[in-house]
Amino acid sequence: MSEPRLDVAMQRPGAHVVGEIDGNPVVESAAPTENHAPRTPALELRHVTKIFTLPNGKQTTAVRDVTLVVEDVAERGEVVSVLGPSGCGKSTILNCVAGLAPHHPPTTGEVLVRGEHVGGPSASRGMVFQAYTSFPHLTVLDNVAFGLRVRGMERDERHAKALDWIGRVGLKGHEHKYPHQLSGGQQQRVAIARTLACRPQMILMDEPFGALDPATRREMQELLLSIYRDPAIEVTILLVTHSVVEAVYLSTKIVLMKPNPGEIVKLWDLAPPSHSFEETRTQPTFVKLVAEIESRLRGRDVDA
Amino acid sequence: MNSPEGNAPRGFVAKILALFVERAGDPAPAAPARTSALRSAFTLRGEATPLLAAAAALTCVGTIILLWAFVTWGKEAESRILSPVKLPSPAETLEQIPSLITERELLKSTLWSLRRIALGFLCVVSIGLPLGVLAGAFAGVRAFLTPPVLFLRYAPVAALLPLTILWARGVGEGQKVLFLFLASIGFFVHDVASAIGAVEDRFVNTAATLGANSRQLVVQVIFPLALPSIVTSMRTVLGVSFGYIVLAEVIAAEYGLGYLIQSSERRGAKEHIYLVLLVITSLAFCIDRGLAALERWLFPYKQGSGR
Ligand SMILES: Nc1ncnc2c1ncn2[C@@H]1O[C@H](COP(=O)(O)OP(=O)(O)O)[C@@H](O)[C@H]1O
Ligand SMILES: [Mg+2]
DSSP states (O other), X not given: OOOOHHHHHHHSTTEEEEEEETTXXXXXXXOOTTXXXXXXXXXXXXXXXXXXXXXXXXXXXXXXXXXXXXXXXXXXOEEEEEEOOTTSSHHHHHHHHHTOTTTOSOSEEEEEETTEEOOSOOTTEEEEESSXXXXXXXXXXXXXXXXXXXXXXXHHHHXXXXXXXHHXXXXXXXXXXXXXXXXXXXXXXXXXXXXXXXXXXXXXXXXXXXXXXXXXXXXXXXXXXXXXXXXXXXXXXXXXXXXXXXXXXXXXXXXXXXXXXXXXXXXXXXXXXXXXXXXXXTSHHHHHHHHHHHHHHTTTTTTO | OOSTTSOHHHHHHHHHHHHHHHHHSOOSOOOHHHHHHHHHHTSTTOOOOHHHHHHHHHHHHHHHHHHHXXXXXXXSSTTSSSOTTTOOOHHHHHHTHHHHHTTTOHHHHHHHHHHHHHHHHHHHHHHHHHHHXXXXXXXXXXXXXXXXXXXXXXXXXXXXXXXXHHHTTSSSHHHHHHHHHHHHHHHHHHHHHHHHHTSOHHHHHXXXXXXXXXXXXXXXXXXXXXXXXXXXXXXXXXXXXXXXHHHHHHHSOSSSHHHHHHHHHHTSOTHHHHHHHHHHHHHHHHHHHHHHXXXXXXXXXXXXXXX
């Protein structure tokens, strides 16, 4: 299951090495040769606008005319980070993709995941929130197996699958504990394993590591990397974060937004991270991009 | 206020308690830990050690018994501050324990009262639970149920008694259960609906993005998450049921703790009233503590559960 992705990619017809960085081959796998049509995008937002009517009758535009396409890359997932000051509509976008009211449905515009309209919440689009959401009355095992249980999987089968995921997120030995016996980082691991167990096409994460200490946060970032590098998982992660460094390190795409009304200011497409965090964060291109985004976030050059 | 330090009340109570604790505990000179425990018990929002808390409670009980003995002191009725008709002495009360158990069949009456409480409780839970869950989950059901729930919550309980006698055509067991039911159902439905409504969106949203449908959301997420609060509400219902059943039995019954009180007032030993009151409160207390322990065991994750 966890073979290195390069090996798998190169065995596939159509996969080819497009470059080399510091001796490491960089692989872009093309669509299968028999299918030259572009793959359906993993996610498409078409002119999404959301207007909330407040109890006093006033209206606020949470997001206006947001258009975003996330391509589906074979053999690995994508991490799309959404950055922006509070109130710029990051959660609104995420909830629209998740299909959660009251943000969903958008006032105008369309949300498509793998070409299909989002009609409501579904196990194919898992959500991980900043607030801990492990069900307190269930053990880690039953929490992770929750999505399998509601779809009617037998007890033994779902427990075996859940145990597998618990091991993959590094929680082996904790499966019979209850959430209140876990640390914050462990609880977020439960949330991630629980979402992954449903084999979603997308994982929507709303400031998932915001409540964690820096060291735990780093561990969780590596966990995310291992997930989206895994060709057997192939999931698109939509990540809302306040950490520019985290976004630049993890992402293959960065979306910068501004508030009042929430709109996309700029997009960056990045190569997937190939080096450790310690090496990457000192690279000039990395430092430069972080500085640029941070200065934009501070309000300078936002219209440039 | 009347002391040079200006913190007289605190210092005074602490000194009295210190005397008490030192006599009750070891005679060794007060260790620093004890002094600070005492200080902590009488600082704003401080905490009391279990020993200190027990000592304070015993002090209170002791004071009451002393006062009681004082106002009923003396062989002759004339020499007492309160006549024996109004208040028997502690010794006289103790002497009546055997007759309460044998002649007045205390156990039988206790079991009758408990049986009525249990039946009333079963009715309240079996009808109130589904109604409360539906009211908490669906705004339409909530709006529909609001008038009767409001009515029952604010109707004076004593006024329901004659009505239940009318409706149940007499003062049999049905009337007792009906009364207990009417007295508690409004509160219980309201509490259950609030508990269901208080389940945070993040759990419901998470479960929805894991593929749970509406029924699964209610059964597997919302209800279990609301259950600790619901059980706390059940505890309250049981507690107040003790008060209500005695009220119903005082009005009319053949057995029961309330009946014992009422008949002792008319023709039995007055001491029995006080003893039965003690029995009722002790029973209610023990049941409440038992349920609190059950809560702690069932819901270890619930903060402050079972207090
Ligand atoms: N349920 C809601 N009702 C009314 N206004 C809302 C609601 N949710 C969000 N908004 C508004 O929409 C805007 C964007 O909110 P949100 O998406 O939560 O921003 P972010 O997650 O970037 O902080 C804010 O101005 C906020 O006040
Ligand atoms: Mg937000």
